[in-house]
Amino acid sequence: xxxxxxxxxxxxxxxxxxxxxxxxxxxxxxxxxxxxxxxxxxxxxxxxxxxxxxxxxxxxxxxxxxxxxxxxxxxxxxxxxxxxxxxxxxxxxxxxxxxxxxxxxxxxxxxxxxxxxxxxxxxxxxxxxxxxxxxxxxxxxxxxxxxxxxxxxxxxxxxxxxxxxxxxxxxxxxxxxxxxxxxxxxxxxxxxxxxxxxxxxxxxxxxxxxxxxxxxxxxxxxxxxxxxxxxxxxxxxxxxxxxxxxxxxxxxxxxxxxxxxxxxxxx
Numbered sequence: 001x002x003x004x005x006x007x008x009x010x011x012x013x014x015x016x017x018x019x020x021x022x023x024x025x026x027x028x029x030x031x032x033x034x035x036x037x038x039x040x041x042x043x044x045x046x047x048x049x050x051x052x053x054x055x056x057x058x059x060x061x062x063x064x065x066x067x068x069x070x071x072x073x074x075x076x077x078x079x080x081x082x083x084x085x086x087x088x089x090x091x092x093x094x095x096x097x098x099x100x101x102x103x104x105x106x107x108x109x110x111x112x113x114x115x116x117x118x119x120x121x122x123x124x125x126x127x128x129x130x131x132x133x134x135x136x137x138x139x140x141x142x143x144x145x146x147x148x149x150x151x152x153x154x155x156x157x158x159x160x161x162x163x164x165x166x167x168x169x170x171x172x173x174x175x176x177x178x179x180x181x182x183x184x185x186x187x188x189x190x191x192x193x194x195x196x197x198x199x200x201x202x203x204x205x206x207x208x209x210x211x212x213x214x215x216x217x218x219x220x221x222x223x224x225x226x227x228x229x230x231x232x233x234x235x236x237x238x239x240x241x242x243x244x245x246x247x248x249x250x251x252x253x254x255x256x257x258x259x260x261x262x263x264x265x266x267x
Contacts, residue, residue: 003030004064006051006164006194011059011069013046013218020046021057022218028164032210033186034196042215044198048166052076052083063164080163086172088149092142096133096152099141100124103156127158131185147171147178151185164194171204183208 006028013021021043028034036044050057053073061068068076090099097120104121120128120137128134131151136144141152150170157165167186171179179201186195186208199205205212206226213223214235222232229235 003163003192003194005029006196007060007062008047008051009060009062011047011050011057011061013043013050013055013057020218021050023059024213024215024218024220026213026220026223028194028196030192030194031190032195033183033190033208034194035205035209035212036196036198036215037200037202037205037212038215038221041217043218044215045168046218047215048083048168048196048198052081052166077160080161081166082157082160082162082164083166084150084153084157084168084170086169088146088153090141090149090152090156093140095138095140096128096144096155097124097137099152100127100155100159104159121159123159123161127155130158130188131155132181145178147174147182150174150182154185154189158189162193164196165189166196166198168198169200170197171199171201179204180207 008027009025011021011024012019024043024047026034026036036047038044046055049055051061051068053068053071053076057069059069063079063081066079068079068081071079091102094102101121101124104123125134128137131154133148133151133155136148141149144152154165154167154170170186171182174182183204186197189195190210197205197209209226211224212226212229214221214229214232216238221238222229222235224232
């Protein structure tokens with residue numbers, strides 16, 4: 001495992017007296033695909049907003065030795081923290097290459113972006129290859145599939161050399177094949193980077209999560225591996241209304257039931 005870790009400690013976020021996040025702590029490291037899950041209103045996206053400077057939070061969110069809380073958004077970006085949103089933020093009228101040019105900060109004028117070019121920046125070539133978009137270089141972003149737009153947004157973070165990728169529901173609306181390709185992509189890029197995923201798709205989480213934090217009403221309900229979280233009596237009680245002392249037969253179906261209950265609650 002290489003690179004700095006992201007360590008969030010006692011994170012609090014309030015909106016006019018309403019506690020949206022009440023003392024959340026978790027960590028994420030290169031070499032793993034880390035998930036934040038929970039129903040709508042649990043505080044998942046608010047945690048990401050606080051880490052990236054979009055929302056004011058107290059406590060601590062450290063990337064290595066550097067504190068992120070209290071810094072301006074652009075300074076956090078320069079430290080290598082990138083994020084995606086639930087709706088892909090790409091320029092539909094520009095090609096895949098032009099989108100990546102802009103993200104890479106090559107400072108080409110809008111006129112020069114439309115001209116024929118002699119070569120492609122090596123960082124862009126690598127991002128295209130890594131995300132499977134090498135064959136879409138000249139394709140207008142607006143006609144990409146939903147999944148490809150999400151991959152383009154991830155590629156835009158890669159060309160910025162992001163050390164941390166905070167991804168908000170990256171597989172929402174994707175086909176089964178696109179979800180699988182996205183999971184494979186996240187596992188590849190997580191080898192040297194921190195990948196933290198906010199997600200509602202429990203099947204996707206079960207397949208690709210290394211570790212999971214379950215949030216409930218702005219607090220950490222449980223965290224650990226997928227198996228540990230699904231077997232946690234607190235998760236079972238909150239999401240299933242069951243007592244901790246379940247029969248062996250009932251326990252055998254709890255993981256699937258927890259996942260389905262989480263999904264229904266989110267919907």
